[in-house]
Amino acid sequence: MPIANTLRTIRLALKSLMLHKLRSGLTMLGIVFGVFSVIAMLAIGEGASIQAQQQVLALGATNIICVTVKPPTDSSQSQGAGRSGSRGFSVPKYGLLRADYELMTKTIKTISGAVRMREIVSEVRYLQQGLNARLVGSTAEYAEMNHLHLLRGRFLSDQDENDMANVVVLGASAAATLFPFDDPIGNAIQIRSHRYTVIGVTKMRTASASIGGSLSGQDFNKDVYVPLSTFRSRIGDMVVTRLSGTFSAEEVELNQITLKVTDRSEVIPTSEVVRESLRLTHGTKADFEVIVPLELLRQADQIRQIFNVVLGSIAAISLVVGGIGIMNIMLATVTERTREIGIRRALGARQRDIIDQFLTETIVLAGSGGLIGILLGLATPLAFQGLKEIVRNFVFDQASDVSPMGMMFYGLEPRIAWWSLPVAFGISVGIGIVFGIYPARSAARMDPIEALRHV
Amino acid sequence: MYAARLIELTKTYFLGDNVVRALRGITVDIPAGDFVAIMGSSGSGKSTLLNLLGALDRPTSGHYVLSGHDVGTLNDDHLSEIRNRLIGFIFQSYNLIPQYTVLENIQVPLHYRSDCRTIGPADMNRCLDLANKVGLGDRLDHRPFQLSGGQQQRVAIARALINDPEIILADEPTGNLDSVTEKEIMELLTGLNREGRTIIMVTHETSVARRARHQIVMQDGLIASDGMFNNDGESK
Numbered sequence: 001m002p003i004a005n006t007l008r009t010i011r012l013a014l015k016s017l018m019l020h021k022l023r024s025g026l027t028m029l030g031i032v033f034g035v036f037s038v039i040a041m042l043a044i045g046e047g048a049s050i051q052a053q054q055q056v057l058a059l060g061a062t063n064i065i066c067v068t069v070k071p072p073t074d075s076s077q078s079q080g081a082g083r084s085g086s087r088g089f090s091v092p093k094y095g096l097l098r099a100d101y102e103l104m105t106k107t108i109k110t111i112s113g114a115v116r117m118r119e120i121v122s123e124v125r126y127l128q129q130g131l132n133a134r135l136v137g138s139t140a141e142y143a144e145m146n147h148l149h150l151l152r153g154r155f156l157s158d159q160d161e162n163d164m165a166n167v168v169v170l171g172a173s174a175a176a177t178l179f180p181f182d183d184p185i186g187n188a189i190q191i192r193s194h195r196y197t198v199i200g201v202t203k204m205r206t207a208s209a210s211i212g213g214s215l216s217g218q219d220f221n222k223d224v225y226v227p228l229s230t231f232r233s234r235i236g237d238m239v240v241t242r243l244s245g246t247f248s249a250e251e252v253e254l255n256q257i258t259l260k261v262t263d264r265s266e267v268i269p270t271s272e273v274v275r276e277s278l279r280l281t282h283g284t285k286a287d288f289e290v291i292v293p294l295e296l297l298r299q300a301d302q303i304r305q306i307f308n309v310v311l312g313s314i315a316a317i318s319l320v321v322g323g324i325g326i327m328n329i330m331l332a333t334v335t336e337r338t339r340e341i342g343i344r345r346a347l348g349a350r351q352r353d354i355i356d357q358f359l360t361e362t363i364v365l366a367g368s369g370g371l372i373g374i375l376l377g378l379a380t381p382l383a384f385q386g387l388k389e390i391v392r393n394f395v396f397d398q399a400s401d402v403s404p405m406g407m408m409f410y411g412l413e414p415r416i417a418w419w420s421l422p423v424a425f426g427i428s429v430g431i432g433i434v435f436g437i438y439p440a441r442s443a444a445r446m447d448p449i450e451a452l453r454h455v
Numbered sequence: 456m457y458a459a460r461l462i463e464l465t466k467t468y469f470l471g472d473n474v475v476r477a478l479r480g481i482t483v484d485i486p487a488g489d490f491v492a493i494m495g496s497s498g499s500g501k502s503t504l505l506n507l508l509g510a511l512d513r514p515t516s517g518h519y520v521l522s523g524h525d526v527g528t529l530n531d532d533h534l535s536e537i538r539n540r541l542i543g544f545i546f547q548s549y550n551l552i553p554q555y556t557v558l559e560n561i562q563v564p565l566h567y568r569s570d571c572r573t574i575g576p577a578d579m580n581r582c583l584d585l586a587n588k589v590g591l592g593d594r595l596d597h598r599p600f601q602l603s604g605g606q607q608q609r610v611a612i613a614r615a616l617i618n619d620p621e622i623i624l625a626d627e628p629t630g631n632l633d634s635v636t637e638k639e640i641m642e643l644l645t646g647l648n649r650e651g652r653t654i655i656m657v658t659h660e661t662s663v664a665r666r667a668r669h670q671i672v673m674q675d676g677l678i679a680s681d682g683m684f685n686n687d688g689e690s691k
Contacts, residue, residue, distance in 0.1 A: 004573050008566075019554050343550045346511065347614070348539020348567035350532050448511050452550070 013361040027329045028369035030322020031431065035373025035424045037318055040380040041311035043414035045304055051411055052300035058147065059293040064259040064271050066278065068095030068252055071287045091238060093251040094287035096278075101257055104277055110270045113260035115141045118231050118252070120239050124224055125190045126178040133174050133224045135191060137231025143202075145258055148220060153185050153200030160227045167230075168196035173221040175201045189224075194234050196226060267294045319427060322369070323435040330362050330439035341443050342451025351444035358443050362436025363429055370428025374421050381414045457520075458487040458622050458653040459508065464517035466503050477503040479676040480517070485622070485655065490648040492664035493657045495673030504673065505657050509544060509624050510537045522621045539567045543615030547627035549607040551599040551614075558582060558595040561613045568618065585613040589643065605636035612643060623647065625656040629663055641666050 017024040071094050105114050118137040143155040160167050175184050188195040205220045240249040261270050271292045278288055466478040477500045495501045506512040510526050519526045521541055551560045561582050565574050586592045589609035599607055615623055629637035648654050658664050672680045
């Protein structure tokens, strides 16, 4: 069919559809919502993917993070190289070792940098002010690795590390709690019977979100940083915690080793080597975990793909329902227009011409529904913004803003996947064809004599 | 020179166990330029004959030759082409397409031409000429429901003429019209016949049939009489 004829057929189809505006509009709705949901779902999926990427980039795409994990406790005896404490106690010893750090940085060539970290929760005091803070022992590179910026003073230096200096850097809210009135810089705070001079205060940093359950979110603002060597000499590896009459002890050398890899493409192979070398020294002991942000990104991507397929299927069901609605109406239309079919056949229309006519009408109907659905779909980011406001105002209180789910929800910005627009339009036209064929064929197969006699 | 020849034409319907022999052997020649009226009571087979003449149906046996084509042997697509090119239909109930304007209704057969489906300037002129000829040149944009019965039938006549057919088949063309309009429509048809067009008309009104040159009376699937009206208004 040449272009001019196709255009004429489409124009005549529109004319027939406009004869029943309400009916045609209602028939289109199924396709409108189907297409809209396809585009909206894909936009939300795309937004979630970008969000996950940003989170992983915040962790560092070229980083490999080794963390100490407390192994499941064995009730009868402590695992492995437990060290006998006083009175027959055995203190569980687990976690990453200084030897691991030496081994990995010396033997793996693709590692360009590494930061060790040891942490405990400890009380920190200044005069009457006290605070249970996360006491972190680390080196100068820690600040850069975790995107910490200084508000005042300076961060720990290599010199501090070499000198085992009694210096401390405070997180923003830790500083605010301990020094409500005084200037922290130059003052000394007390941690476990030792005194440390405050040399710096960090800026407020928004808490990092947890990713895929592997790495919990961190609030850096209540941290207190001391040099790693100072930590070792003043506090040591063994930590005893007293709790209402009983006490527990454990011995850990390092809580975390963050490795920086030279190139992004080396991350995955290096992580395999890291796992292997840790397995060599730790054997079967499950006291460490290797977290690869890049791997997390891939996992998040896989989850998103599964998510997309599920959401897409739901949207597809609504498209099929829309198609059935169209078929239903077209069958009714064919019956209603039996006489018109008879007239056209008498005037020389072949069966093919009748099929063309009704198929075009169905396609125009489904295609216009698709176009409207696309327009609605383009408004998804706006609609989502409105949804956020509604949830914020009516469903949850402000506290949900900082919960992991809340952060995921409020941080999500739907992003239209541009390829989804032509695809959605194509699908709606395809539905017009699939669900239009049967009514069109039944129209074409009518006996012209019977059709002409139809009232 | 015959416009249409019917040779031993039969049509039998099988309705379950019943065999209905609607036509039992019709042989008639219709010369080009003739004006034939087919008459007969209901059940006489005149509708069946009209359907065969209109190439809407195929005979059970016998031949129907329309300008050289044996219609009984053609497939569905060819029958469509015959209807489009060689036959102009005029129906009792006008049968215009309700959502189309007068002009669009006249154009419908042009869209189903086998050779050229696009409407050129020449086609457009022909549409306007025909609309003027039936007296509706000033109502081209009207829709059927805005026209009187007589006007609708004029549109149908223009539509029947658009592809310059071999024969015009009129099925009770004045059946739904009052006597004044009936006269106008019949004058239009007579005029067309005078221009040389072959017209076959089914009617059961003698007053209408009288305007034809030639009357065929059907009875029980056979031709009961075939002849000229005499001036008494009785068929001989």
